[in-house]
Amino acid sequence: MFKQFDAGSTVNVSDWPQNTASPVARSGQLEALVALEQIGTRRSLSREEEIYAEGDRADGWYKVVSGTVRICKLMADGRRHIAEFLFAGECFGLDDHGERVFSAEAVGDVIVMRFPRLATQRLIEEKPELAGHMWNMTLRSLAHAQTRMLLLGRMTASERVASFLLELSERRDVRRNLDVPMSRNDIADYLGLTIETVCRVLSAFKKDGAITIPSPHRIDLCDRDMLEAAVEA
Amino acid sequence: MFKQFDAGSTVNVSDWPQNTASPVARSGQLEALVALEQIGTRRSLSREEEIYAEGDRADGWYKVVSGTVRICKLMADGRRHIAEFLFAGECFGLDDHGERVFSAEAVGDVIVMRFPRLATQRLIEEKPELAGHMWNMTLRSLAHAQTRMLLLGRMTASERVASFLLELSERRDVRRNLDVPMSRNDIADYLGLTIETVCRVLSAFKKDGAITIPSPHRIDLCDRDMLEAAVEA
């Protein structure tokens, strides 16, 4: 089932390259992380504002402080695809060299930290342990992307929506009273469906008693087992 | 359009963390890569043989020497999803910690190099520049995964197949006489379609004069422009 929804690209010291490292390397790692945090600058954005656009120079990466960010791509004929949603503590924009391949936008009001690429590179040269940390964040994104490829390639509409609700619940660490910051349209473009299908599936889940929908941006997971059964992967 | 199909996770010294590094760091990098190659062991597999299974301990990663490898996952009810095909020079199995989330199988006869996880970790501690190299390989996989999410989430059957043919052509560096090592079924599971749909789309392309199909595992791209137009992303 879907237990390994990555907890996002939060700072995490105990992983692949590090977890057998000597104590010395480990304390170096911690110090390096502090140094990393210090090269970041704060930036506030309001609802629907663009953080960067497709085609912009990719000269930095970001970490969400508060709010929700979406990473998306527009096709020539207007079809939209949302590659990822990012919540507080998660990082984005590490990928792509040179030009941005996707754009990043604020779903609601958002605060992010921006880490300039050059400063990051210099810091990595200075403290090579950091490369391992960056690598880990990328590995997490990759694991998440693979889970989503399975979802987009082989799951039915209800499986996708159930999956989405459970993912939200895991990532935001809420068991029942889920708040859903993004619009139905965003959800649809994230799941490779249409807004109507998303609505219909949600209504169906409601009728079956798996969820209730006090308001469009608030969903109660009454019966998680039912949702988990709907995923069935 | 789809020009940035990553050339795979081949060894590549000139990237993100390295490309502004001092000459000293660069030569260290090269030396480190040689050291890396030396911890690998050769392994031969025949058609349809499993390299590792879902659930196996993830205690190493691989590089394809010759042949084609597929990374796949089976859902409980038998639906199959192919996450990736790997050709000579490309790496896989770097992702997942602990247990394998996907399995890896030889499409035809295959030779791979296996790099044990522990030895790799030790080497990284010894030569921290290597972390940057590993990170780059992961970044490439991620870029590829993102391209595929767009394909699976938002493209039509013909767009997917056209995309696939062009991707094959780019990655194997062949402009016309494409050899297609995988079965129609593999292609379908890679593109999130059924085998019948793949066949039909290929037949349609043939009728339109975009391709010819001398044999099932050999496809001629007569009119690349037509295929590129069919993708239209």
Next chain:
DNA sequence: CGCCAGTTTGACCAAGATCAACGCAAGTGG
């Protein structure tokens, strides 16, 4: 109160899935 943006619901439609038959080599065993 009426407008507006986002959501929900319904009726209909189509892309692609499913089911089924057929074709076509490459074995295989008599």
Next chain:
DNA sequence: CCACTTGCGTTGATCTTGGTCAAACTGGCG
């Protein structure tokens, strides 16, 4: 050497899921 099998691939007929189009609903907000 030739029937027979077997595993793919291709094609056709029909069905289903989810998309499209359109209308109604809902909760702010001027």
